[in-house]
Amino acid sequence: MTKTAFGFPLKHSHIKTKLAASLGGGAETTTTITSMKFSVKTWSNGKARTGLLQLGNCPSPIETPSLLLSTRKGLPLFISPDLLPSLPLPDSYLLQFSPLHFLEGLSTKTIAAIGGLHQMLGLHDYVYAAVLRDPIQCLPECDASNKFGASFETPCGRVLVKPADYMDMIASMKPNIWASLADEVPAWVSSKRNRTSVDRTVKWLDECIALGSAKAAGGALFGAIVGGSNIEERKRCAQEAAIRNVSGYWIGGFGLGESMDERPALLNAVTVSFKLTRVLFKNTDYFECFIFKAKGEWLFYCVRLEIHAACWMNRVVTVVCIVGSEVMIEVRDAGCQDSLQEEKPRLVCGLELPEEVLQGVAAGIDLFDSSKDATPIVQNCVCYTCQNHTKAYINHLLNVHEMLAQTLLEIHNTHHFLGFFRSIREAIKEGRFDLFRQMFVQHRREQLAAVAVCA
Numbered sequence: 506m507t508k509t510a511f512g513f514p515l516k517h518s519h520i521k522t523k524l525a526a527s528l529g530g531g532a533e534t535t536t537t538i539t540s541m542k543f544s545v546k547t548w549s550n551g552k553a554r555t556g557l558l559q560l561g562n563c564p565s566p567i568e569t570p571s572l573l574l575s576t577r578k579g580l581p582l583f584i585s586p587d588l589l590p591s592l593p594l595p596d597s598y599l600l601q602f603s604p605l606h607f608l609e610g611l612s613t614k615t616i617a618a619i620g621g622l623h624q625m626l627g628l629h630d631y632v633y634a635a636v637l638r639d640p641i642q643c644l645p646e647c648d649a650s651n652k653f654g655a656s657f658e659t660p661c662g663r664v665l666v667k668p669a670d671y672m673d674m675i676a677s678m679k680p681n682i683w684a685s686l687a688d689e690v691p692a693w694v695s696s697k698r699n700r701t702s703v704d705r706t707v708k709w710l711d712e713c714i715a716l717g718s719a720k721a722a723g724g725a726l727f728g729a730i731v732g733g734s735n736i737e738e739r740k741r742c743a744q745e746a747a748i749r750n751v752s753g754y755w756i757g758g759f760g761l762g763e764s765m766d767e768r769p770a771l772l773n774a775v776t777v778s779f780k781l782t783r784v785l786f787k788n789t790d791y792f793e794c795f796i797f798k799a800k801g802e803w804l805f806y807c808v809r810l811e812i813h814a815a816c817w818m819n820r821v822v823t824v825v826c827i828v829g830s831e832v833m834i835e836v837r838d839a840g841c842q843d844s845l846q847e848e849k850p851r852l853v854c855g856l857e858l859p860e861e862v863l864q865g866v867a868a869g870i871d872l873f874d875s876s877k878d879a880t881p882i883v884q885n886c887v888c889y890t891c892q893n894h895t896k897a898y899i900n901h902l903l904n905v906h907e908m909l910a911q912t913l914l915e916i917h918n919t920h921h922f923l924g925f926f927r928s929i930r931e932a933i934k935e936g937r938f939d940l941f942r943q944m945f946v947q948h949r950r951e952q953l954a955a956v957a958v959c960a
């Protein structure tokens with residue numbers, strides 16, 4: 506029995522320690538690099554799921570699926586720190602930024618001296634997720650990327666970011682969550698270029714892991730998954746990320762020219778579907794159960810029951826809970842051997858419209874980067890804007906190009922979109938996600954048609 510590399514999804518640190526001890530050393534292979542905790546709570550209609558994300562500094566756990574508010578230099582656009590608490594909490598605790606926003610201005614050294622982004626902005630309760638790409642200002646420029654690093658078009662011009670540069674930024678800014686460096690390509694590149702993009706992304710993931718521990722970067726590393734519009738490449742990249750020591754997955758390469766119709770297959774290729782069986786072992790000393798990964802296979806071994814590795818080949822086995830002397834095990838028939846571990850959060854970038862978000866939720870995505878929603882001011886809205894100002898007043902502000910208009914609209918839109926995510930979570934919990942999605946898409950189609958008629 507090979508006693509190596511167990512990047513297994515055990516939830517109990519207790520059993521983890523015992524296991525490591527029993528296997529003789531190697532206890533540090535699954536060192537927790539972060540205080541992030543994530544657990545899946547409910548499933549609905551296949552892969553749509555709700556979960557709970559907990560981060561050390563955040564006062565309350567955050568339910569997923571959830572939205573990361575996009576920011577410029579750590580603050581949501583048009584919303585000043587004093588207005589931030591007017592957004593619904595805890596939903597609005599998640600903020601996303603690109604380290605490239607800081608190219609102009611403060612150096613990484615200065616930010617490091619201040620103690621990171623939370624310290625610098627005084628937002629100690631908020632959760633920062635660092636992703637280099639941002640949908641408006643920092644776009645990947647695949648023609649200029651090379652084997653040394655990824656290129657981005659930024660307000661400061663074109664920048665080539667090497668893994669070492671990137672890890673300097675992460676180590677100084679200290680985000681709670683960060684995605685590894687990725688070579689993102691648009692949908693129309695050649696299959697050769699797409700393959701190169703996966704090779705580089707995997708190589709950079711290894712470099713980010715190594716540099717991250719060398720620089721004591723901290724934070725939860727989300728392994729980048731790319732692969733453009735090619736299902737096999739998507740799978741390959743997901744498998745590579747799944748066997749590495751990451752806390753979650755960042756799924757990139759979307760919103761770059763692929764069609765909405767081909768997206769579900771691409772998302773599902775990454776979040777492979779599972780057939781789930783739960784097995785309860787009674788009167789089993791969990792100390793005698795081993796779950797580990799050897800030669801690319803998930804293996805389960807229980808001394809007392811004499812269930813050995815061969816019986817469980819090609820299955821993903823997860824310890825669900827341990828109560829007294831009982832062990833609950835989940836066995837999943839996986840389409841591929843190295844599928845993404847269920848108990849790690851998945852963050853996707855580039856799905857912006859509500860319909861696209863629903864595609865992601867249906868494929869089992871937990872976190873989304875900011876979205877564009879042109880929903881008009883609605884009736885009965887309880888946001889700060891609608892409670893305090895009339896539509897006419899906001900229209901007036903827009904007409905005279907007053908910046909307050911943007912602030913008020915931003916508050917309303919954010920409120921509205923966080924509410925959308927809340928409805929998604931409720932639908933999943935009640936087991937009616939598919940129906941919710943159908944109704945929503947139909948309703949929006951009618952709404953858009955009505956707007957088009959009026960225009």
Ligand SMILES: [Zn+2]
Nearest residue numbers: 886888891917
């Ligand atoms: Zn409102």
